[in-house]
Amino acid sequence: MTRSVYVTGIGRGDGRQVIELGVMELLxxxxxxxxxxxxxxxPGPDPVxxxxxGRYRLSQTREDAxxxxxxxxxxxxxxxxxxxxVTALVERYHNVARDYEAVLVLGTDYADTQLPAExxxxxxxxxxxGSVVLPVVAGLDQSAESVVAEVRNAHHAFTSLGCEVIATIANRVRDSHAAAAARELGTHLPEPVYVLPEEPALSAPTVTQIAEALDAEVLLGDRTGLARDVRDFVIGGAMLPTFLTALREASLVVTPGDRADLVVGALAAHSAGAPPIAGVLLTLGERPGAETMALAARLAPGTPVLSVPGGTFHTAAALSGLEGKLTAATPRKAEIALGLFETHVDTAQLTERLSVVRSERVTPMMFEHELIERSRTGRRHVVLPEGTEERVLRAAEVLLRRNVCDLTLLGEEGAVRKRAADLGIDLRLHGAAEPVDIDPGATATACVARVVDPQTSPLRERFAELYAKLRAHKGVTYELAWDVVCDVSYFGTLMVQEGLADGMVSGAVHSTAATIRPAFEVIKTKPDAAIVSSVFFMCLADKVLVYGDCAVNPDPNAEQLADIAIQSATTAAQFGVEPRIAMLSYxxxxxxxGxxxxxxxxxxxxxxxxRPxxxxEGPIQYDAAVEPSVAATKLPGSEVAGQxxxxxxxxxxxxxxxxxxxQRSAGAVAVGPVLQGLRKPVNDLSRGALVQDIVNTVAITAIQAQRQNPHHPQQRHQQKVNS
Structure with a gap:
């Protein structure tokens, strides 16, 4: 029987889209x-x-749903x-439910519905x-007493009507006292109460959403700039020196289009990173001349400049009521929403209460979910040498929002911060000298990122001494090591070697050789590993296979091939794949x-x-290894062939x-390459890696670090990186 979850509210403004997304993730x-x-x-589009x-690759159409x-x-x-x-709706529900193992039901929105007793x-x-119910109540601008009353009323309303309530969620709660009161109330109710705070990054509209709401013309701006969040508005009317002091990070400058001085000043301030703005909105239908617009495009490439015909006052009034929306066009907000949900909801407890029986099949999405979940169970710290690369920064935002691990980004601090601001990414970066208290055992504590510049870091001297000592037999002097260790790949590797990070992921813009050569020189192989090799996790439609070695060793001999097989089996077992090894041949x-x-x-x-x-099984051809019908003919009775x-x-x-x-022909998701055989985890990326590929690889690296050091000292993560 299909198990369904009915997410519903008791009024408007509860932001339940965050809850709907979070429950879908659990299912x-x-x-x-x-x-x-x-x-x-x-009628019309349904953004949720x-x-x-789009996110969960559903085959349903809007009409079917x-x-x-x-x-x-x-x-x-x-x-x-x-x-x-009710009879008509029940019939239509069952037409949908019969095709699925679980169904997420989206309750009514209380907005111009013309229905009494909603x-x-x-x-x-x-x-x-036959659905379990998850009521959501709005906590925005509510006192502690009001939030408690709303939670109690929602619980009573649905249980008194015979519903099976599995939990109640208070969402968009701003006051810490209200949050504490609602949690306390949860100890007196038979079901859990979860409290989610208001998240400004979710309520902030993007520049694109503002342009659509105001029917604005886009004069300048690329896709990345238009995706920036607008967290504040600055109305430009003063003279330039006064105006510049009013600018705030991620603000949208609203000014008459004939104030070319304010347009150029705002974009020049953005270019200098003091502060990075979201964009400029010109009013009155006026726009600066062609020379000014050309200068604006050079000053801050990609930064949006919009134009509307209305006056500044009416435009500002229209902007005041706009809020951000979760849509398929805002994947960043979806990651923020999931991070918020997973931080403040006991997802293991809620999953258990949903009572969904886990499928025997393992889909790519399920495997990726498992990576994220496992990486969070023992908090680790991963260094990302390519700190100004767009894909790395976007992945870093996802990793932090999803509380996967702590991060160190390598690069010049001003360049990293400016690049993040240009991309509209909020990493809440800490400088290398800023103390950051981290408790790896507290999953509710947000993961953090810091920036370290190898050129100026006090660690450079320490690392140069260490590298010169390690490579003295190759004639490396301290002076040469001083230059070598400021390379980001070497610096990141030395951080891992010295215990200042638990693992490293690189390769989005560096070659495989540049990524793993420092690991060969500094970290070296495990005592029981003859070579370093790699595997890919190949996520097919209904299972996960492990392929090795597809990235490191060009032509291994029999001894090396056996080592690759044993390492690959160990890696497979670490990630929940029962190893049955096929040694492939023609x-x-x-x-x-031959x-x-x-x-x-x-x-x-x-x-x-x-490894008895x-x-x-080997030698064996690929078809005999994976297809039972072929295996029955070529190797009958084998425990490996066909499976x-x-x-x-x-x-x-x-x-x-x-x-x-x-990967390309069968639509498989290839996760990797995952390096194996090193004393500490260092992993390479394909230079064509997508953001999700980077997220997956960092999660794998964190899990490898958990396995290699299960008794991880929490105190290590409370060090300053430049100590």
Whole structure:
């Protein structure tokens, strides 16, 4: 029977889209097929559904996910009564539910619905659908007493109508006393109460949303600039010196279009990073001349300049009521919302109360969810050498919002901060000299990022001495080491070696050699590893396979191939993949001969000798390794053939081409490369890595660090990086 969750409010302004997104995240971690149903909808686009469909790759259309429009429902209720309306909606719900393992139901929004007793209707629908109910109450600008009363009233209202309430959420709570009072109330209710604070980054509209709301013309600005959040407004009317003192970070400057001095001044201040603004909005339909606009484009490339015909006063009045919205076009806000939800909701407890039976299939999304969850269980610290790269900064924001790990970004501090501001990214960066108290055991404590400049860091001298000592046998002097260690890859590696970070991820703009050479020289291999190798986690539609080695060793011999197989099996087991090793070749069993096949055969025997506990088969062809029907013909009775999970390629040429072919042709998600065999975790990125690839790799690195050092001293993370 489909298990459904009915998220509903008791009025407007509760920001429940954050809760709907968070619950969808929990459901997709457990099951493969999750559907969405909105019983009653307004005509036109549905931004929340489009967000859920895009983010969670839903196959539903908007029409498939909705019951009927409010006007149709009001007419049906007026003509035939409430029972007929409920009957029609129940039938449409079951038409959706039969195709899914779980369904998220989006309750009514109390906005111009023309329906009386809306709360009662939501409760009845939840009961008829067989849904558990998650009420959301608005805490915005409410006193402690009001928040407590709202939570108590919502709980009573739904339980008295026969609903199974699994928890109650107070959202957008600004006052710390109100939050504490609501949590205290939760100890007196039979179900948990979760309290989410107001998050300014969610309520802040983007420049694009402002342009759409005001029907503004975009004179300047690229996609990145238009995605910036607007957290304040500055009305430009004063002379330039006074005006500049009023500028605030992420503010939108609103000024008459004939004030070219204020436009140039604001953009020059942004270019200098003092402070970075969101953009400029010109009023009265006026605009500066072509020379001024050309100068503006050079001063702050990508920064939006908009124009509206109305006056400054009326424009400011229209801006005052605008709030940000979660939509498919604002993926950053979705990450912020999920981070907020996961920080303030006991997701393990709520998942248990949802009672969703976990699917036996493992989809790419479920695997990625698992990485994020596991990385958070033991807080670690990862260094990212490419601190000014856009994809790295965007990934860093996701990692911090999702509370995955603490970060150090390498680069000149002013350049990193300015790049983040230009991209509209709020990392709340700490300087290297700023003390940051971190308690890795407290998951509710937000993860932090700091910036370290290898050129100026006090660590440079310490690292130069260490590197010169480690490489003295290669003729490296202190003077040479002084220059080498300011390279970001070497500096980051030395941070890991010295315990100032638990792992490193690089390679978005650096070659594989530049990323891993310092690790070979400084961190070196584990005592039980002959070589360093790599694997990719290949997330197919319904399972995860491990491919090795597809990134490091060009032509391993039999000894090295056996080492790669054993390392890959260990890595697979660490990440929940039961290892069944296939040593791949162009022939299966004894059907072929030749040097290449003999190498694989010898490597297979070495694996059996060294690790008799592992299931291994080889030489074996790819189809016999993964397809049961082929395996039944070529290797009947094998414990590996047809069900291999760890596929070891005979050389880099075969492995690299195969993983890319499967990735592109079969639509698989390739997570990696994940390096194995090093004493401490360092991982490489493809230079074509997407933001999600970087997030996944950092999460894997954090998990590797947890495994390598399970008794992690919390005090280490309370050091200053420049100590």
């Amino acid at each position: 997709t971690r457990q099951v493969d097929r999750v559907g969405v149903f909105r019983p009653l909808a307004h 559904f489009e967000l859920l469909r 909705r019951g009927m429009e409010y006007a149709e429902a009001a007419a049906l209720q007026a003509e035939q009564g409430m029972d007929e309306l 709360l009662t209707l939501n409760a009845r629908l939840a009961n008829e659908f 022939s299966t069993g004894t059907s072929g001969s 040097a290449d096949v003999d190498k694989v055969r010898a490597a297979t025997e070495l694996v059996r000798e060294r 506990d592992l299931l291994v 291999a999970t760890v596929l070891v390629f005979p050389d880099l040429n075969t492995g690299n081409n195969t993983y890319k072919a499967v």
